Amino acid sequence: MSEAIKELLKKNHMSVTDSRLQILDMFYHAPGALAHADIEKKASDKIDRVTIYRTLQTFEEKGIIHTIPTADNSVKYALCKDQCAEGHHHDNHVHFVCDQCGKTICLDDVLVPEVKLPTGFQPQQSNMVVNGFCSDCRS
Amino acid sequence: MSEAIKELLKKNHMSVTDSRLQILDMFYHAPGALAHADIEKKASDKIDRVTIYRTLQTFEEKGIIHTIPTADNSVKYALCKDQCAEGHHHDNHVHFVCDQCGKTICLDDVLVPEVKLPTGFQPQQSNMVVNGFCSDCRS
DNA sequence: TACATATTTGCAATTATGTTGCAAATTTTA
DNA sequence: TAAAATTTGCAACATAATTGCAAATATGTA
Numbered sequence: 001m002s003e004a005i006k007e008l009l010k011k012n013h014m015s016v017t018d019s020r021l022q023i024l025d026m027f028y029h030a031p032g033a034l035a036h037a038d039i040e041k042k043a044s045d046k047i048d049r050v051t052i053y054r055t056l057q058t059f060e061e062k063g064i065i066h067t068i069p070t071a072d073n074s075v076k077y078a079l080c081k082d083q084c085a086e087g088h089h090h091d092n093h094v095h096f097v098c099d100q101c102g103k104t105i106c107l108d109d110v111l112v113p114e115v116k117l118p119t120g121f122q123p124q125q126s127n128m129v130v131n132g133f134c135s136d137c138r139s
Numbered sequence: 140m141s142e143a144i145k146e147l148l149k150k151n152h153m154s155v156t157d158s159r160l161q162i163l164d165m166f167y168h169a170p171g172a173l174a175h176a177d178i179e180k181k182a183s184d185k186i187d188r189v190t191i192y193r194t195l196q197t198f199e200e201k202g203i204i205h206t207i208p209t210a211d212n213s214v215k216y217a218l219c220k221d222q223c224a225e226g227h228h229h230d231n232h233v234h235f236v237c238d239q240c241g242k243t244i245c246l247d248d249v250l251v252p253e254v255k256l257p258t259g260f261q262p263q264q265s266n267m268v269v270n271g272f273c274s275d276c277r278s
Numbered sequence: 279t280a281c282a283t284a285t286t287t288g289c290a291a292t293t294a295t296g297t298t299g300c301a302a303a304t305t306t307t308a
Numbered sequence: 309t310a311a312a313a314t315t316t317g318c319a320a321c322a323t324a325a326t327t328g329c330a331a332a333t334a335t336g337t338a
Contacts, residue, residue, distance in 0.1 A: 015286065017285090017333075019286085019287075036324085036325090047287090047288095049288095050287080050327090051286080053324095053326080067210070069210045069266075071264070072208075073209075073212050073214045096256070110257070112254075112267070113252045118246060118274075120277065121269075122271045123269050123270070124238060124269075124270050124271035125210070126270075127210050127268045127270075128254070128265065128266065128267045129266045130265045131266075132264070134259070135257075135258070135259025138259065138260075153314095154305050154306070154313090155305075155306095156314090156316080157316095175296090187316065189296090189297085189316080190316055190317070192296070193315085193316085
C-alpha cells in the first residue's frame with residue numbers, strides 16, 4: 001500500500017517525504033474530496049499549513065489530484081484517475097456535493113455532457129457540479 | 140438609466156443609496172461578471188469594503204445577482220435575468236470563463252443539461268462552467 | 279556508506295479575504 | 309419636517325493564503 005504510494009511519487013519525479021506520503025495516503029482512504037482544512041485536522045504528526053498548501057499545489061501540477069469547483073467556492077481536491085499527465089488534466093467527470101453531509105464525490109463514470117455554445121466561443125474544458133442528496137443521506 | 144436602476148431597488152423594497160446605485164450600475168455596464176475586488180477598484184467615490192460585501196449579499200438574497208462557481212474557486216457575481224425572485228434563484232444557464240482575458244460571461248440561452256446520476260443520488264441543482272476562448276479572444 | 283547537491287520543510291512575517299458590533303449618517307415614512 | 313428604520317463606515321477581529329529564508333531531509337554519485 002505505502003509502496004504503491006511511493007511508486008506514484010517516484011513515477012512523477014518527486015522526492016519521497018513523510019508529508020507527501022501521509023497526504024497522499026489520506027486521499028486514497030478518503031470517502032470524498034478533501035479540503036486544506038480536512039488535511040490539516042487529520043494529519044497525525046502535524047504537518048505545517050504551508051507544507052500542505054505547497055504539497056497540494058505540487059500534486060495538482062503533477063496531475064495527481066485536481067481541484068473541484070464547488071458552488072460555495074470552497075476549494076476541494078480529489079485524486080485524478082490515471083489519465084492525467086503533468087501539466088494537463090483530463091477531468092471530464094461530474095462532481096456531486098451532498099447538501100446534507102457535505103461530502104464531495106467524483107462521479108468518475110458520469111461524463112460532463114457537451115453543450116452547444118453561441119457562435120465565436122471556443123470551449124476548452126467543462127466543469128459540472130451537481131448538488132443534492134447522496135445515496136447515504138436521501139431520506 | 141439611473142432611473143431604471145432606482146426602480147429596480149424600489150421594486151425589491153430596498154432603500155435607494157449611493158453605494159447601491161453605483162454598484163448596480165457597474166453590473167449593468169460590465170462586460171462580464173464582477174468580483175468583490177473589481178467593484179472595490181472601480182468605485183469612483185470609495186465605497187467601504189464592508190458595504191460592498193453587504194450590498195452583494197443583499198442583492199443576492201433579493202434575486203438581483205447570482206454567484207458564479209468558477210473553476211479557480213474565485214467568487215464572481217452577475218446580474219440575474221428577470222425570473223429570479225427573492226429567496227430563490229433560477230440560474231440554470233451555463234457560464235463561460237475566457238482563459239485569455241479572464242472575462243466571465245453568462246450564457247443565458249445555454250441551459251445546463253441534465254445528467255443521469257448513479258443509483259441513489261438525488262440531484263437538486265446543477266452548475267456548469269465552460270473554460271476556453273471567448274468570441275473576442277480566439278485567434 | 280558517506281558526502282556533496284538538490285529539494286523540501288517549518289517558521290516568521292506579510293498580505294488577502296471575510297465577519298461582527300456599534301455609533302454616525304442617510305433614507306424612508308408619516 | 310421630525311421620528312423611525314435602514315444603511316454606512318470604522319475598528320477590531322478571524323481566517324485563509326503567500327513569500328523568503330535558514331534548517332532539515334532526500335537524492336545521486338563516488
